[in-house]
Amino acid sequence: MTTPLRQRRRATAVREILDEARAQIAEHGPAGLALRSVARSLGMTVQALYHYFPSRDDLIxxxxxxxxxxxxxxxxxxxxxxxxxxxxxxxxxxxxxxxxxxxxxxxxxxxxxxxxxxxxxxxxxxxxxxxxxxxxxxxxxxxxxxxxxxxxxxxxxxxxxxxxxxxxxxxxxxxxxxxxxxxxxxxxxxxxxxxxxxxxxxxxxxxxxxxxxxxxxxxxxxxxxxxxxxxx
Amino acid sequence: MTTPLRQRRRATAVREILDEARAQIAEHGPAGLALRSVARSLGMTVQALYHYFPSRDDLIxxxxxxxxxxxxxxxxxxxxxxxxxxxxxxxxxxxxxxxxxxxxxxxxxxxxxxxxxxxxxxxxxxxxxxxxxxxxxxxxxxxxxxxxxxxxxxxxxxxxxxxxxxxxxxxxxxxxxxxxxxxxxxxxxxxxxxxxxxxxxxxxxxxxxxxxxxxxxxxxxxxxxxxxxxxx
DNA sequence: CCTCCAAGCTTCACACTGTTAAGCAAATCT
DNA sequence: AGATTTGCTTAACAGTGTGAAGCTTGGAGG
Structure with missing residues (x-):
């Protein structure tokens, strides 16, 4: 395996972000998706989230x-x-x-x-x-x-x-x-x-x-x- | 006539706001409607606009x-x-x-x-x-x-x-x-x-x-x- | 083992949003 | 003329997406 630990962490982080984003959309509608809110629910800051999705558009x-x-x-x-x-x-x-x-x-x-x-x-x-x-x-x-x-x-x-x-x-x-x-x-x-x-x-x-x-x-x-x- | 001057002013103000709001929606889509932006285009502050529409919802x-x-x-x-x-x-x-x-x-x-x-x-x-x-x-x-x-x-x-x-x-x-x-x-x-x-x-x-x-x-x-x- | 670099994450900042509160001037009503 | 409502001001708060600068780890090469 090439870079297992970090790659695995990244994969799960991406999955968690998508799950939380989906949950927020389900609750507030598509326009209610807020990067900060997603990050907050996951216990991280927005800029941490930016390392997985370079912009809101990429997440969407x-x-x-x-x-x-x-x-x-x-x-x-x-x-x-x-x-x-x-x-x-x-x-x-x-x-x-x-x-x-x-x-x-x-x-x-x-x-x-x-x-x-x-x-x-x-x-x-x-x-x-x-x-x-x-x-x-x-x-x-x-x-x-x-x-x-x-x-x-x-x-x-x-x-x-x-x-x-x-x-x-x-x-x-x-x-x-x-x-x-x-x-x-x-x-x-x-x-x-x-x-x-x-x-x-x-x-x-x-x-x-x-x-x-x-x-x-x-x-x-x-x-x-x-x-x-x-x-x- | 009861209250002509003010009433007329109010009527035209309301009309101007609606016109501008319609224009902004046409340009940026429904979600792109921003009270501040409408007010700015009309040369007034947001709070002035609030005297004609008590909230964003009322305008919408x-x-x-x-x-x-x-x-x-x-x-x-x-x-x-x-x-x-x-x-x-x-x-x-x-x-x-x-x-x-x-x-x-x-x-x-x-x-x-x-x-x-x-x-x-x-x-x-x-x-x-x-x-x-x-x-x-x-x-x-x-x-x-x-x-x-x-x-x-x-x-x-x-x-x-x-x-x-x-x-x-x-x-x-x-x-x-x-x-x-x-x-x-x-x-x-x-x-x-x-x-x-x-x-x-x-x-x-x-x-x-x-x-x-x-x-x-x-x-x-x-x-x-x-x-x-x-x-x- | 130690060094080096990039990935991951932090804090700070900017411009924008809707909304509320406090205050002042002008138009209208009594 | 005095009281009152209307119209508008500035200031502030909690949000938003995005950018820059800097610190701390993880992983690979010598």
Whole structure:
């Protein structure tokens, strides 16, 4: 081993800082993250913390990356958990919703108002989890359909500009969907995201405690309707 | 006139403060609103500002109320502007989207992460505009259909608890929709909101400049599909 | 073993935030 | 004319992120 003691200490320190930061975000919201407060809870000064994260942005970047990863993991876990009798897309959507509710502040961190003064790093590693997420939802939404079928889906005619733009993504991005498939997916994803965002941000409180039911119904119909638009 | 000079001065001062606050929000985002900075730009001290808004929360409350009102106004204006050949629901949705894009920071103020330390006042006057908004969208989504038709809409069967809860709203709220109508509306609203939120918060940049087209297509289909679920 | 260097951490400082308190001048009301 | 409210001042407090200077360890090379 090269430099064990110090490296181990550093690793645990980083972990402790992230844990405490996550706790503070959970309590006060994403904007409530204060380096000094985190350091105080850990019994150190701010400047000590600066040796592990050179700036507030670096800490936030780590938290965002982690949140995307955890969210994607949660959905894959939900999907791999025994048969629920529900379509897998519905399971994934409910996993998304469940994570958002259970980790509301972290959900806000990645999908809410960008944090004041925060600049995301240029290498977009932050959103690797987001791409994984999209990939999973695309897979489950179009499970059993070929790209050829999707290309003939019932979507409003796409302008040449839009079509060429949507056809220009690298094959691995967006699971190699044809333009019509992208249109279908964006529509569907908009609905899933919208319902979860409305609920997480408190705009559907009036619907009462039976929101699960409404959500499930909406997503089931969304899935059925999407499939209805894809020819045999 | 009772107290003209002072009252007029106060009115213009309040207006100037709100204008400047709006400008600062537009530049730095909702969380970037700083009383001291607003006061400085107006050539006064913070404590002077405190005579017009007793606290930061009061200023924010005024801005939120105003934003909801402006948004609702923008949509009604869009609806009252000559015939576009589009379904009125699509016009309303596009008005919503256009306002969100044009006033991104104010949109975040009302639909994004709640501001740190902000507590909304107990009398819910803030959201009067939000209710007006919902009312407009409900009206346009279900234009030409009777409550009776809506009650027989093709939605997943609602549990007794949910049905009684949804039937328990006062008649003027939610335009007196039957439970099935509420379910339809929430589904539709989730999609409109989701697509706009995704775009406003920068999660659909990869779709390029032709997002208008995708949005219009999504909403047109949403409208058609919703109507398809309502029996004759 | 001793030296040397960097990692880890300290204290001090700066400019910024919202909010409160005490005090003074001008406009308004009685 | 006197009393009172309104408008505004300066001073202060507890927070925030970030920087500079300096001390104390841990770990590696001679």
């Amino acid at each position: 970047t780590a938290l965002i990356t982690e949140a995307y990863r955890d969210l994607a993991d949660a959905i894959e876990t939900a999907l791999s958990t025994g048969d629920t009798g529900l379509p897998r897309f519905v399971v994934a959507a409910e996993g998304f919703r469940a994570w958002a509710i259970a980790h509301a502040a972290r959900f806000q961190l990645i999908y809410g108002t960008p944090l004041l003064h925060y600049r995301a790093p240029e290498d977009g590693d932050t959103t690797a989890g987001a791409r994984r997420l999209a990939s999973v939802f695309i897979r489950e939404l179009f499970d059993g359909f070929t790209p050829d079928q999707l290309a003939r889906a019932d979507v409003p005619p796409l302008s040449p500009e839009l079509r060429t733009h949507l056809a220009g993504f690298p094959p691995h991005a967006l699971n190699g969907l044809p333009p019509e498939g992208i249109a279908l997916f964006v529509t569907a994803w908009g609905q899933v995201h919208g319902l979860v965002v409305l609920e997480t941000f408190g705009h559907t409180d009036f619907l009462g405690p039976q929101r699960d039911e409404l959500f499930r119904g909406s997503i089931r119909h969304l899935l059925a309707d999407t499939h209805r638009r894809i020819p045999a | 409350t005024a801005l939120i109320t105003e934003a909801y009102r402006d948004l609702a106004d923008a949509i009604e204006t869009a609806l009252s502007t000559g015939d576009t050949g589009l379904p009125r629901f699509v016009v309303a949705a596009e008005g919503f989207r256009a306002w969100a894009i044009a006033h991104a920071a104010r949109f975040q103020l009302i639909y994004g992460t709640p501001l740190l330390h902000y507590r909304a006042p107990e009398d819910g006057d803030t959201t009067a505009g939000a209710r007006r908004l919902a009312s407009v969208f409900i009206r346009e989504l279900f234009d030409g259909f009777t409550p009776d038709q809506l009650a027989r809409a093709d939605v997943p069967p609602l549990s007794p608890e949910l049905r009684t809860h949804l039937a328990g709203f006062p008649p003027h709220a939610l335009n007196g929709l039957p439970p099935e109508g509420i379910a339809l509306f929430v589904t539709a609203w989730g999609q409109v909101h989701g697509l706009v939120v995704l775009e406003t918060f920068g999660h659909t940049d990869f779709l390029g400049p032709q997002r208008d087209e995708l949005f219009r297509g999504s909403i047109r289909h949403l409208l058609a599909d919703t109507h398809r679920r309502i029996p004759a």
